[in-house]
Amino acid sequence: MSQESLLLKNARVIDPFSKTDAIGSVLVNKGEVSFFSQDQELPTASQEIELSGKWLVPGLIDMHVHLREPGEEYKETIVSGAKAAVAGGFTAIACMPNTTPPTDNQQAVTLILQKAAQADAKIYPVGTISKGIQGSEIAEFGEMQEAGAVAFSDDGRPVSNSQLMRRAMEYGLNYGATLISHSEELSLCHKGAMNEGNWSTRLGLRGIPRAAEEIAVYRDLALANYTGCPLHLAHISTKESVSLIRRAKKKGWPVTSETAPHYFSLTEEAIGQYDTYAKMNPPLRTQEDVDAIKEGLKDGTIDVIATDHAPHSDLEKTLEFDMAANGIIGLETAVSLTLNLVREEIISAAKMVELLSMNPAKILGVDGGKLFEGGAADITVIDPERTYTYTRENVVSKSKNSPFLDWDFTGKSVLTIVAGRVVFNDL
Amino acid sequence: MTTHRFQHKHVISLRDFSPEDIDLVLQVAESFKEISTRSIKKVPTLRGKTIINLFFEPSTRTKLSFEIAAKRMSADTFNISASTSSAKKGESLVDTARNLEAMNPDIIIIRHSSSGVPYLLANNIKSSIINAGDGTHEHPSQALLDMMTVKENKGTLAGLKVAIIGDITHSRVAHSNIIGFSKMGADVHVAGPSTLIPPGIEKIGATPHLSINNAVKDADVVMALRIQKERQEDPLFPSLREYATFFGVSRKTLQFAKPDALVMHPGPINRGIEMTADIADGSQSVILEQVTNGVAIRMALLYLIMGGEGGA
Ligand SMILES: [Zn+2]
Numbered sequence: 001m002s003q004e005s006l007l008l009k010n011a012r013v014i015d016p017f018s019k020t021d022a023i024g025s026v027l028v029n030k031g032e033v034s035f036f037s038q039d040q041e042l043p044t045a046s047q048e049i050e051l052s053g054k055w056l057v058p059g060l061i062d063m064h065v066h067l068r069e070p071g072e073e074y075k076e077t078i079v080s081g082a083k084a085a086v087a088g089g090f091t092a093i094a095c096m097p098n099t100t101p102p103t104d105n106q107q108a109v110t111l112i113l114q115k116a117a118q119a120d121a122k123i124y125p126v127g128t129i130s131k132g133i134q135g136s137e138i139a140e141f142g143e144m145q146e147a148g149a150v151a152f153s154d155d156g157r158p159v160s161n162s163q164l165m166r167r168a169m170e171y172g173l174n175y176g177a178t179l180i181s182h183s184e185e186l187s188l189c190h191k192g193a194m195n196e197g198n199w200s201t202r203l204g205l206r207g208i209p210r211a212a213e214e215i216a217v218y219r220d221l222a223l224a225n226y227t228g229c230p231l232h233l234a235h236i237s238t239k240e241s242v243s244l245i246r247r248a249k250k251k252g253w254p255v256t257s258e259t260a261p262h263y264f265s266l267t268e269e270a271i272g273q274y275d276t277y278a279k280m281n282p283p284l285r286t287q288e289d290v291d292a293i294k295e296g297l298k299d300g301t302i303d304v305i306a307t308d309h310a311p312h313s314d315l316e317k318t319l320e321f322d323m324a325a326n327g328i329i330g331l332e333t334a335v336s337l338t339l340n341l342v343r344e345e346i347i348s349a350a351k352m353v354e355l356l357s358m359n360p361a362k363i364l365g366v367d368g369g370k371l372f373e374g375g376a377a378d379i380t381v382i383d384p385e386r387t388y389t390y391t392r393e394n395v396v397s398k399s400k401n402s403p404f405l406d407w408d409f410t411g412k413s414v415l416t417i418v419a420g421r422v423v424f425n426d427l
Numbered sequence: 428m429t430t431h432r433f434q435h436k437h438v439i440s441l442r443d444f445s446p447e448d449i450d451l452v453l454q455v456a457e458s459f460k461e462i463s464t465r466s467i468k469k470v471p472t473l474r475g476k477t478i479i480n481l482f483f484e485p486s487t488r489t490k491l492s493f494e495i496a497a498k499r500m501s502a503d504t505f506n507i508s509a510s511t512s513s514a515k516k517g518e519s520l521v522d523t524a525r526n527l528e529a530m531n532p533d534i535i536i537i538r539h540s541s542s543g544v545p546y547l548l549a550n551n552i553k554s555s556i557i558n559a560g561d562g563t564h565e566h567p568s569q570a571l572l573d574m575m576t577v578k579e580n581k582g583t584l585a586g587l588k589v590a591i592i593g594d595i596t597h598s599r600v601a602h603s604n605i606i607g608f609s610k611m612g613a614d615v616h617v618a619g620p621s622t623l624i625p626p627g628i629e630k631i632g633a634t635p636h637l638s639i640n641n642a643v644k645d646a647d648v649v650m651a652l653r654i655q656k657e658r659q660e661d662p663l664f665p666s667l668r669e670y671a672t673f674f675g676v677s678r679k680t681l682q683f684a685k686p687d688a689l690v691m692h693p694g695p696i697n698r699g700i701e702m703t704a705d706i707a708d709g710s711q712s713v714i715l716e717q718v719t720n721g722v723a724i725r726m727a728l729l730y731l732i733m734g735g736e737g738g739a
Contacts, residue, residue: 190660198627204542204564204602207626274543318521318551320541322562 005029006420007045010038011056011381016350016358017370026056028420031377049427051381054414057353058371059091059378062331063360064155064180064234064258064306067093067123069115071100076311076398078112081331082119084309084397086424088332089413091378092122092368093309094360097133098156104128104139109147120416120423122378124150124366129159129168129179136161138168141175150364153180155234158216160186165220169229178230178363183216183241184282193322195268195283203274205321208283210238217241225253232363233257235308237282239292246301256363257296258304261330261337262403264293270403276317276324278403280310294346303359307334311399329397332390333404339384339411349384381415381427388412433731437556439545441567441606449611453575455735456720456727462499463722472730473500479532480506481524482559483539488694488718489559489569493536496725505530520544521551528552534732537561555732563597569693570603572724574611576716577648580689585612590642590684591633592676593652593701594623594663600693601652605633618642619652619674622663639674646684650691651676651701667700677703681711689713 006028013035014021025036027043036042062085068075076084078095085093095112097103103112109125116123127144131137133154141152152172159165159181172179189208194200196207217233221244224231236242236259245257262280267287270278278284296302310327317324338356341347347355357380361369367376387410392400416424431447441449462468478497482490490506497504509523520539527535534555537545542562549556560566578584589608595601595617605615609632617628618636628635636642643649654670664670681688690702690712698704707714 196626198630201596201625201627202631204562204599273546315519318547319519320539320547321543322541 004047005045006417007042007048008056008379008381009042009048009050011051011054013056013371014349014353015058015371016354017058018372020371021350026371026379028377028379028417031420033371033377033379035372049415053383053385055349055382055384057380057382058357059368059376059416059418060089060335060356060380061092061360061364061366061368062090062307062309062334063094063304063364064260065093065095065309065331066098066311066327067095068099068311070111074398075313078115078123079119080398081309081311082121082123084329084331085121086416086418087396089335089380089382089416090121090331091380091416091418092124092366093331094124094126094150094364096153096155097126097128098154102128102133103149104131104133106140106143106147109144109149113148121418124364126151126153126155126180128152129154130164133157135159135164138164138171141172141177145175145177150366151178151180151232153182153234155180155182158182158184158186162219162223166223166227169223169227169231172229173227178232178365180232180234181220182234183213183220185212185215188212188215191322192283193279194271195285197268197286199268199271203271208281210240210285210289213238213282214240214244217244221245221248221253221255224255225251228254230254230256234306235260235263235282236293236296236302237263237285237289239289242292242296242301246296246299249301256303256359257301258306259293259297259302260306260308261334262328264290264297264341265337266403274321275403276319276321277328277401277405279321279324279326280308280328281326294341297341297355298346303355304363305334305338305355306360307331309397311397312401313399317401327401329395329399329402332396333402335382335413336390336409336411337404339382342384343410377417377420379417380413382411383414384411386410386412386414435732437545437549438567438728438732439549439556439558440565441570441603441610444610446610449571449574449607452571452724452727452731453578455731456571456575456723459726459730460720460723462726463719468499469501470499471501472735473497473502473733476502476533476733477531478502478504478534478536478729479527479530480504481509481527481535481537482507483509484560486538486560489538492721493559493725496722496729499722500726500729502729520547524548524552528554534729557728557732560599562599563602564599565603566599567603568721568724568728569600570607571728572717572720573604573650573691573693574607575720575724576691576713577689579716579720580713581647584608587613587647588645589613589615589648589650590646591615591617591650591652592639592642592674593619594654595619595628595652596623596625597655598652602631604650605631609633616642616646620664620670639680640683643680643683646688648689648691649676649681649684653693653695654697654701671700675700675702676706678706681706687711691717694718
């Protein structure tokens with residue numbers, strides 16, 4: 001940690017945890033973060049940065065990221081993914097365990113954390129629910145948790161066997177584990193390449209019906225209610241999933257949920273003429289779903305915006321649409337896309353910080369998600385007015401598979417501070 | 428003869444064609460059809476042009492039809508039967524296409540089991556691309572030859588009722604025909620097992636029916652589609668016998684259509700399943716005309732793509 005003190009001056013300081021939303025200055029000194037209002041006298045610091053017109057918020061946390069290390073380092077490594085993260089304003093990321101081999105044991109978790117020491121962002125490993133993501137035996141939650149795993153998920157695939165999911169939830173209770181579910185009824189999605197509807201008909205592509213997600217969402221909700229295990233539903237994409245979760249929350253079931261920026265920013269029409277950069281799972285849906293996702297973000301049904309950052313090279317993407325890999329990168333565009341919701345007045349700036357920082361910290365049980373008292377000196381500065389074009393050349397991630405290439409944006413992250421150290425500066 | 432100019436570099440989807448484009452292709456095809464009746468069935472129009480038939484799916488009819496069309500225009504043709512499994516050996520489709528490009532082909536005619544592949548080629552190489560059938564997306568030359576056949580028999584396409592019966596979901600022929608016929612002012616109706624009628628077919632331009640008799644009622648054209656006996660892991664209908672009984676086109680079905688309705692099929696037919704033999708070979712059937720017109724349509728497409736003018 002830096003021994004120097006850093007004074008961040010005259011920003012709009014937004015911290016939903018302490019219910020702060022005021023113009024002021026923030027001093028970062030030996031890992032302690034303190035606030036000075038406009039009429040307070042400012043302390044001296046070894047470094048000062050003027051931030052008028054910018055937002056200063058607790059470091060953003062992306063709880064759904066696929067780093068490709070170990071196994072597919074040509075797509076992304078822990079270090080390169082962390083670079084993309086801090087460029088996008090994320091000070092911490094949770095990495096999904098579907099690497100090769102998967103993160104399904106203590107040593108695999110330890111290995112990630114060793115590599116993470118070189119990374120600009122904090123890395124929180126997620127362990128698998130089942131050994132080898134095979135869906136038949138529960139992985140060693142206790143040992144992985146001791147090594148540093150923050151949650152468990154077979155993400156990339158669902159846990160198809162309901163008995164295994166139920167046992168994993170029951171067993172997870174001993175460790176206070178949170179299970180992150182990729183909810184999908186696979187028998188409805190055989191070789192599906194996009195949302196099923198008139199666009200899949202038009203393009204002659206096998207469809208994935210919305211029901212495939214909704215059936216699985218309900219199963220996982222029912223099991224969470226039955227077992228009492230905290231369940232976090234990953235990448236929610238449909239209108240009915242939102243209403244199922246809303247109902248479950250009303251009944252007090254132990255559930256949280258997330259969506260990704262593409263599910264509130266794009267519809268299936270983004271596939272256009274078979275653009276594989278718009279292919280992911282769950283697939284892009286319809287305008288009706290986009291509207292429902294926005295409503296879910298607004299009313300708190302959806303707790304988190306996470307990117308599902310899924311790097312692939314052109315070897316996996318410049319292919320026949322039905323053979324191309326699922327997934328898009330997302331770390332560098334999440335802030336800009338979420339700012340669109342703030343400008344549309346669907347959510348407030350404070351709500352944006354809850355969705356991108358406070359709530360993921362709470363769900364994963366990690367430090368951060370707040371600026372003061374245990375905020376870990378992780379800070380993100382956002383310029384809501386900065387305009388830029390996101391081009392292929394600008395992409396920091398090793399992979400370039402974004403449907404947002406060449407989009408013009410207003411607003412981006414401009415300064416990222418991890419543990420008191422400036423790791424990204426685009427002021 | 429029209430003065431409309433054909434502006435397309437590729438023939439991938441009939442969605443890109445205006446009614447004037449379709450009219451022009453049909454007119455040019457009619458004028459080429461005459462060549463096929465000559466004793467020397469060859470014109471020098473495409474001498475020196477290189478055409479590659481790149482077929483990733485087995486096909487005798489379409490490949491032969493394109494090959495005959497190219498040879499009658501004096502083009503140099505090369506047939507490449509590739510397998511989609513070559514992708515598993517590390518060579519991607521784009522690699523294959525770039526290798527072919529080294530031969531400087533003017534036109535690549537592509538058939539592939541994945542929808543959208545012609546666009547992938549068009550985006551990565553310089554040649555003109557003709558879609559000879561991509562997955563369950565489109566088969567534009569087949570729809571054009573179907574429209575030509577109907578127009579020859581009925582004098583027009585506008586105002587006709589066209590009924591397409593069978594597996595609409597997996598039929599690229601049906602998709603291109605729905606787009607083409609509805610662009611030309613025909614009224615397209617479809618019927619088949621509901622498992623084979625895709626969602627949103629109305630948005631593509633066809634009215635779906637549960638009963639084939641309703642679809643066929645007062646139709647000018649009745650087209651049956653080839654039914655695939657098995658589709659992996661997708662239980663679509665219980666048996667071919669039940670399919671034939673409820674969705675096969677028979678004399679009984681035709682009673683609901685206009686008395687002079689044309690009977691069509693893109694081939695090859697499973698006689699007794701999609702259509703009874705007496706209908707397939709009966710007086711209302713134009714199935715063999717479809718094959719003849721196929722060559723003329725493909726000659727017209729090759730010619731127009733290479734910059735040929737309307738009055739061929
Ligand atoms: Zn997933």
